Structures are given as structure tokens and as C-alpha cells.
Amino acid sequence: MRKIEVFDTTLRDGEQSAGVNLNTLEKVEIARQLERLGVDIMEAGFPAASKGDLQAVKMIAETIKNSSVTGLARANEKDIDAAWEALKGTSEPRLHVFLATSPIHMTYKLKMTTDQVLDTAVAAVKYAKKTFAHVQWSAEDACRSDKQFLVRIITEVIKAGATVINLPDTVGYRAPEEYGSLFRFIKENVPNIEGVKLSAHCHNDLGMATANTLAAIENGADQIEGTINAIGERAGNTGLEEIAVALHIRNDFYQANTGLKLDEIKRTSNLVSKLTGMIVPSNKSVVGNNAFAHESGIHQDGVLKQKTTYEIITPELIGVTSNRLVLGKHSGRHAFKNKAVEIGFELTDQKLNQAFTTFKDLADKKKEVTEDDIFAILTNTQTEAKDVKEYELKSLQVQYGMDNIPTATIAVVKPDGEYLQEAATGSGSVEAIYNTIEKLVEGSAVLLDYKIHSVGGGRDALAEVFVQVKYNEIESSGRGTAQDVLEASARAYINGVNRVRSSHELKTKKVTV
Ligand code: KIV
Ligand code: ZN
Secondary structure, rough: OEEEEEEEEEOOHHHHHOOOOOOOHHHHHHHHHHHHHHOOEOOOOOEEEEEEEHHHHHHHHHOOOOOOEEEEEEOHHHHHHHHHHHHHOOOOOOOEEEEEOOOOHHHHHOOHHHHHHHHHHHHHHHHHHHOOOOOEEEEEHHHHHHHHHHHHHHHHHHHOOEEEEEEOOOOOOOOHHHHHHHHHHHHHHHHOOOOOOOEEEEOOOOOHHHHHHHHHHHHOOOEEEHHHOOOOOOOOOOEEHHHHHHHHHOOHHEEEEEEOOOHHHHHHHHHHHHHHHOOOOOOOOOOOOOOOOOOOOHHHOOOOOOHHHHOOOOOOHOOOOOOEEOOOOOOOOHHHHHHHHHHOOOOHHHHHHHHHHHHHHHHHOOOOHHHHHHHHHHHHOOOOOOOOOOEEEEEEEEOOOOOOOEEEEEEEEEEOOEEEEEEEEEOOHHHHHHHHHHHHOOOOEEEEEEEEEEOOOOOOEEEEEEEEEEEEOEEEEEEOOOOOOHHHHHHHHHHHHHHHHHHHHHHOOOOOO
């Protein structure tokens, strides 16, 4: 049985998804869960992109012990130095450096000849090897590159010290047979490939990322790259959960496995979805809410008689637990702490107290407090940066009637401590709230996108609102949870504004790749 290494890029390529921007605490929380899931390598970010990115990669590198942490760099000394600054504390520093090799990228983006590209790639790998123990080199847009040029440049970067070669399908262009044959070709034609790992990195523009990654495995890939929930640039990357479960279920065919703990998949998926605001579609393979639902009578009848008639994956395999009532309003701090640990949270005493107070407030209002509710409370508490001065929602009142103009009255405490109250109208309750918030905050705030969903089921479920805002010309996401949809809406908008205010790194335009 071959072991396929898993290189997770949720925090780098995944974070490049439109509308996603995670704060450092959110990144660390995801990194901790990726470690629990058992990824071999996690790409924690792109340190040269901004000061904030560098700090986040550094903090993740200092926190994570059981997975190798890496960072991305373009093929220049400045980027490699930034990555070193972030990663030098790890036991075996690892760098991911890339340069485009396709005629389209070389001509129009890099404006370089093939020889210049080759020299730049070799120089970057040599420079990186002075400090980094492991260097992975990626031929960006490998799939639209000349194969003979790929052989030439890969041979040279291996001589320079690269120990992993990644062949990305950067624009999601190839069909599985073609992508697989590229791996075979490189294995057969690069003279010094022995002992060097080949990595697959696919994008999903034509919906073929998973099939392409599996084709690469069939043709000798040693490592696969992807993200949780298949998030990522444009149509996303390969979903790691799909590859891990496909290899597990079709072990007879692929004769390969990852080292992922499959029963951590659902929790990882939930956490990434909650923190990125990228809601998993119900019909998403492996982790969608309907992945195990049987709707048609014929199917239900079959499953009742014998599960395997229509079910090839069991919910238990990926760690789906029934969302039963777990704690009630009489539950004490001790029981709450035990539950927090059981569902995978490591909290300081201060965060535990904060979460416990929120839980008690909810338990007073809600009949049944489920595992989903507790997960939402703990995730919010764990990732809330309290050390920055923010706008704080103090009160919210909304008047609505079918024949009246909706009016919101809101009070906040400003970052300088001043208490402020305003009122405004709107064509609906949410618009009235958002018009009021725009009057309360200094600077210009504009709503770009709004999404709402419920945490678990039931008429008294918590509401979770995700917004995309532009505050003082800087775009950010925002997240708010409350039992009332209007309060969750207000919290999400204020959270979006606060994120811009508190993240200095967002104030300068971030470099993305
Ligand atoms: O898709 C891609 O080519 C990338 C590289 C930076 C590896 O993400
Ligand atoms: Zn990519």
C-alpha cells in the first residue's frame, strides 16, 4: 500500500478564495485542526504578502508540532527571506518556491525568456537551500508548459537542491488522462528524479480537480495538494476530503492511502466553513449535509433493508455525530469544559469563562443546546481578538410593520470609549440596521454581500450571518452569530468593520499569487 503525503493549502490557496480573509487567531485555529486531521504538510500562508501574513505563518509554525509547516515564496530573495523569518523556528524549515514555466506566463506575465526563467528558478532554489532543509519547487502553469522545457528546468532545480517537484494545473485545464501522463513523462524523462517527490496540485475550473489528482496518484505522484471543502482561487482546489475518502473507499483500485484521520473530516470541514464564511453546498461530495440523506422512497426502502444498497460512505467514517441535545441550562462549568475538550477545543481559563457565560445566556433562551451550538460558541470565543479596540454593539431595536417604514435604533461603544446612539430607516429591517451602522462608524462602509444560515436545525436555531463589506475602501468579511437574525446581521456588519480597523495588514494592499 503506497502512502500518499498530504500537503494542505487551505490557509494559502484556500484563503485566496474571493471574499475570504481570516485573522491570525482564525488561521491558528484552522491550523490546529489540520494538525489533528493529520496533514503531513500545511502551507500556512505567503509570508511576503504582508506583515500580517508573516506573523500568522510564524505563529502557526510556533504552535504546530505534528505537521510540517511551510510558506510560499516567489523566486526572489526578498520573498525567501520573508519566509525564512516566519519559518526559521521550525525543526525542519520547509519552503515552497514557485516560478511560471508556460509560454503564456513567461511571455506576458514574467516577460522573461526560457533561459532567464531557468536561471531565476535555479538561483532561487540555491538561495533557499542555504537556510531551508527542504525546498519544494513548483512549475506554475506546468500543464500548459512545453514538456521538454519542463524536463530541462526540473533537472536543474533538482541539481540546485529541490527535493519536491510540484506540477500544478494552475488554471484547471487538463483532463485526467493528460494530467496523469505528465507525471509518467516527468518520471521517465528527468534523469535525476530518483528520490525526489512529485506533487499534484489541481484547480477545479472544469470540475476535474479530484479526478486529475487521482490520475496523478495512479501515475506516480507521491504527494497531493488541496484544501478543505475544495475552497480556493476561482473555482477552487482539489478537496482533500474527497481524495482521502476516495482512496479509502476504492483502496482495491488505487492501492494507496493518506495518513489522514478520516473521522476528523467533518469537524475540519465545519470549522473551515464557519471561519471562512464559505458555506458548504448541501450536495457537496463527502461533507455536504445531504451526502448521507436518502430522499427517494426506493432508496429509503433499500437503505432500510441493507445500508450498502445506496450508501458507500458511512457518516461515522468522516466523524458525523448526531446533533443531539448535549447540555442544558443546569449544566455546570465542569460539564461545559468536558464537552469543549471532547469536541476538540483547547481553551485558556479566560476563554473558557467567556464561552461559558455565552452558553449560559443561550441556555436560558433556547430549549435545547446542541453540539452545533456549542461548536459555534467555542469557535467564536476562540477566534475573537479582544486586544484590539473595536466598535462594540450595545443595543439594537428594530420597528417593523408591513405598512410602516422599518426603523432601527442602535447604540455602540466607539473605539475611543464614547457611547453613541443613532437611528435610521430602510426598505427592510436589515437595510435599516445597516443604514444606522453606516451613520455610527467613522469613515465609509458599504455592504457587498450578505448570507445567512442557521446553526443546526429547529425553529430556535442560532442564526449565522456572513457579510462582505468595504470599509474605507478596504474589503473584508464579517461574521455574526445570535439567536435573532437581526442581531446576527448587525453583529456581522460591525465585525466586518472591526476587522478592517484591527488588521493593519489589510490597510496595505495584500499581494496574492
Ligand atoms: O496553482 C498554482 O499554480 C499555485 C502555485 C503557487 C503552486 O497555487
Ligand atoms: Zn494553486
